[in-house]
Amino acid sequence: MKVLLIDDEKELVTTLSERMEIRDIDSDWATSGEQGLKMIQNQAYDWVVLDLKMPGLSGYEAIQAIKAARHEARIILLTGHSASEDLDRALDMGADMYLVKPVDIDDLIALMQGGGKQER
Amino acid sequence: MGIWRKIKPAFWNRSDSELELLNYRRLWRTTLFSAIAVTLAPLVFLAGINFYQFEEQYQLQRNEITSHVQRLLAVNKVQLANFLEERRAALTYVNLANTFSQLSDRRHLATVFRRLRQSFGGFVDLGLIDGQGIQHAYIGPYNLEGRDYKNQDWYKEVQIRGIYISDVFLGHRNFPHFVIAVRHERADDQPYVLRATIDTGKLNSLLSATDLHPIGDIFLVNQQGVLQTPSTLFGGVLTRFKSMPQLAGQMGRVTEVRQGNDPPFLVATAKVEGSPFLLVVVKQPAALLQKWDLLRINIIVMVAVSVAAILAVIWWGSATLVSRIYEADLRRVAMLHEVEYTNKLASIGRLAAGVAHEINNPVAIINEKVGLMGDILGMSQDFPRRDKFLDQIKVIKDSVRRVSEITHRLLGFARHLPVKSEQIHLEPLIKEVLGFLGREADYRNININVDIPPDVPTLEADKGQIQQVLLNIVNNALAAVKDGDRIDISVANRDDEQVAITIADNGIGISSQDLNNIFEPFFSTKGEKGTGLGLSITYGIVQKLGGHIDVVSQPGQGTSFIVYLPVKQRPRRLESASGEDAARMEV
Numbered sequence: 001m002k003v004l005l006i007d008d009e010k011e012l013v014t015t016l017s018e019r020m021e022i023r024d025i026d027s028d029w030a031t032s033g034e035q036g037l038k039m040i041q042n043q044a045y046d047w048v049v050l051d052l053k054m055p056g057l058s059g060y061e062a063i064q065a066i067k068a069a070r071h072e073a074r075i076i077l078l079t080g081h082s083a084s085e086d087l088d089r090a091l092d093m094g095a096d097m098y099l100v101k102p103v104d105i106d107d108l109i110a111l112m113q114g115g116g117k118q119e120r
Numbered sequence: 121m122g123i124w125r126k127i128k129p130a131f132w133n134r135s136d137s138e139l140e141l142l143n144y145r146r147l148w149r150t151t152l153f154s155a156i157a158v159t160l161a162p163l164v165f166l167a168g169i170n171f172y173q174f175e176e177q178y179q180l181q182r183n184e185i186t187s188h189v190q191r192l193l194a195v196n197k198v199q200l201a202n203f204l205e206e207r208r209a210a211l212t213y214v215n216l217a218n219t220f221s222q223l224s225d226r227r228h229l230a231t232v233f234r235r236l237r238q239s240f241g242g243f244v245d246l247g248l249i250d251g252q253g254i255q256h257a258y259i260g261p262y263n264l265e266g267r268d269y270k271n272q273d274w275y276k277e278v279q280i281r282g283i284y285i286s287d288v289f290l291g292h293r294n295f296p297h298f299v300i301a302v303r304h305e306r307a308d309d310q311p312y313v314l315r316a317t318i319d320t321g322k323l324n325s326l327l328s329a330t331d332l333h334p335i336g337d338i339f340l341v342n343q344q345g346v347l348q349t350p351s352t353l354f355g356g357v358l359t360r361f362k363s364m365p366q367l368a369g370q371m372g373r374v375t376e377v378r379q380g381n382d383p384p385f386l387v388a389t390a391k392v393e394g395s396p397f398l399l400v401v402v403k404q405p406a407a408l409l410q411k412w413d414l415l416r417i418n419i420i421v422m423v424a425v426s427v428a429a430i431l432a433v434i435w436w437g438s439a440t441l442v443s444r445i446y447e448a449d450l451r452r453v454a455m456l457h458e459v460e461y462t463n464k465l466a467s468i469g470r471l472a473a474g475v476a477h478e479i480n481n482p483v484a485i486i487n488e489k490v491g492l493m494g495d496i497l498g499m500s501q502d503f504p505r506r507d508k509f510l511d512q513i514k515v516i517k518d519s520v521r522r523v524s525e526i527t528h529r530l531l532g533f534a535r536h537l538p539v540k541s542e543q544i545h546l547e548p549l550i551k552e553v554l555g556f557l558g559r560e561a562d563y564r565n566i567n568i569n570v571d572i573p574p575d576v577p578t579l580e581a582d583k584g585q586i587q588q589v590l591l592n593i594v595n596n597a598l599a600a601v602k603d604g605d606r607i608d609i610s611v612a613n614r615d616d617e618q619v620a621i622t623i624a625d626n627g628i629g630i631s632s633q634d635l636n637n638i639f640e641p642f643f644s645t646k647g648e649k650g651t652g653l654g655l656s657i658t659y660g661i662v663q664k665l666g667g668h669i670d671v672v673s674q675p676g677q678g679t680s681f682i683v684y685l686p687v688k689q690r691p692r693r694l695e696s697a698s699g700e701d702a703a704r705m706e707v
Contacts, residue, residue, distance in 0.1 A: 009481055009484070011485045011489070012484055012485045015485070015488035015489055016488050018492055019492050022492075022495045022499070023495075078484075080476070080477040080478070080481050080484075100480070100528070101483070101487075101524075102480065102488070103484070103487075105488070
């Protein structure tokens with residue numbers, strides 16, 4: 001299982017990545033939507049964990065770009081807070097699940113390994 | 121003041137500080153008095169003219185009656201004088217044509233008496249009285265020959281004046297009659313007096329032939345006010361005419377006389393020439409003027425009733441009008457309070473959400489870092505004081521959980537404002553919103569046009585929220601326009617699922633730089649007057665309702681806000697999961 005972590009908080013993604021490594025999960029990280037999209041072009045990922053609010057390319061736009069490029073990766077949104085409407089919109093655009101920060105890494109991994117879609 | 125307490129309008133004693141915009145008592149007073157002035161002035165004017173004309177007519181009618189009385193008086197006076205003069209002349213003729221000795225012949229006297237009766241009528245008897253006052257000869261129903269009249273007043277008077285007409289009396293004949301006596305004075309004959317008794321029946325029939333329609337009377341009285349002929353109104357012959365004293369000095373004039381509670385009479389008297397009689401003509405104008413009086417009463421009653429009805433209606437109307445304004449203002453103030461409160465609540469929510477968002481990111485980093493520390497410690501079995509560190513990590517993780525619980529609670533507060541779903545007709549809703557703001561527009565002479573086609577469907581949404589959206593946008597438009605400018609509100613069907621509400625103004629417009637920020641919380645171009653939350657909240661509500669807002673603006677030209685709202689609410693999703701703990705999510 002290969003995971004790409006995208007968040008403008010570098011400390012967050014690097015730490016998450018390191019912790020995933022400890023749990024034998026292969027992960028890359030990016031600190032912006034643009035950087036993340038580039039990485040997706042070059043590498044196939046099973047999961048993209050994506051912050052909804054980022055400077056530059058926002059989470060929504062990243063989802064649209066990923067889906068437009070017909071990448072296989074499933075998308076989990078991370079959000080500091082969001083109105084339900086924002087999340088609905090993101091789920092409509094093709095995100096599979098969302099989690100509200102701070103997340104428990106074991107929950108996150110369990111979600112990915114379960115591989116299911118979030119019910120609405 | 122019990123009645124006042126009952127009819128006092130509701131706004132009378134209210135002095136809500138928010139409602140001092142208008143002085144309701146003054147408004148009511150102005151409305152009341154101007155309405156009274158406008159309605160009653162013409163009525164009073166017309167009534168005045170009517171009354172004046174009526175009085176003129178009334179006076180004419182009265183004058184007509186007065187002159188009728190005077191005419192009757194003049195005509196009857198002449199007739200009566202003629203009647204008496206005829207009989208006096210007849211007796212004078214007998215005197216001239218006969219000597220004392222001829223008349224002393226009872227047969228001759230009887231012939232003369234018969235001729236007098238045949239020619240003139242009314243003669244009851246005829247007597248010849250010699251120079252010594254002794255009745256020398258007599259033709260009549262009684263035996264009065266030899267009677268001595270020497271010391272009687274009438275005999276003395278006829279000696280002095282040559283003629284005597286008595287008052288009416290009953291005498292021993294016991295029927296009303298009067299006496300005419302004429303002195304004979306010829307140089308070639310001895311003096312004597314011819315004395316005739318005349319039945320008053322002749323006088324009565326003369327007077328009763330007069331038409332007095334409808335209520336009136338004509339009769340004779342003597343100088344002492346004793347009736348000489350019967351009166352239908354004042355009694356029989358020889359009764360006293362009580363109103364006589366009131367007529368003293370009014371000879372020939374028409375006088376108004378009152379008797380007890382009866383309506384006043386118009387009375388005129390005139391002396392009948394050559395007699396002791398006064399002719400009295402009486403007329404009761406009330407009978408003739410009754411119709412006029414009735415008309416006058418009708419007019420007065422009608423005017424009084426109209427005035428009372430008008431006053432009542434004006435009182436009720438103006439009190440109702442001002443009460444309605446007062447109640448509408450109360451409602452408006454209450455609604456503005458509610459909106460203000462909702463705004464406040466929403467801004468607290470926004471603030472809380474912003475704070476929570478900002479806190480969640482660093483907390484997430486702490487969470488991961490401490491997690492990593494835990495992971496590393498978990499792998500390093502021989503780390504010195506490993507358990508102590510694991511305890512610390514556990515405490516930090518617990519604290520992170522506590523912080524995130526708090527932030528989630530804050531987020532929950534921002535989101536859980538009550539939302540109702542109901543069918544909304546846009547036209548009344550927009551009118552209601554303008555009801556709150558229309559006053560400002562009126563004061564500032566701002567023209568607000570509303571164009572809603574009849575086929576606009578009803579919306580399924582929270583009425584209060586849509587109201588708030590429109591209030592905020594229209595309020596901004598009002599702030600953007602100058603006095604006398606215009607605001608256009610139109611509604612259109614975008615498609616089957618959405619309606620578009622456009623609020624366009626020709627105000628100052630928004631610069632393209634500001635246009636990117638207008639929906640940001642705490643962004644305001646109104647300086648200290650704006651909170652910077654209105655449009656931010658509006659945006660949030662419209663989003664929550666499943667719609668969106670477009671803004672088109674040209675600086676100096678104006679701004680159009682187009683609010684797109686779904687006709688039907690989509691089923692709400694992730695209601696409980698959103699913003700809640702990750703543990704509650706289902707996979």
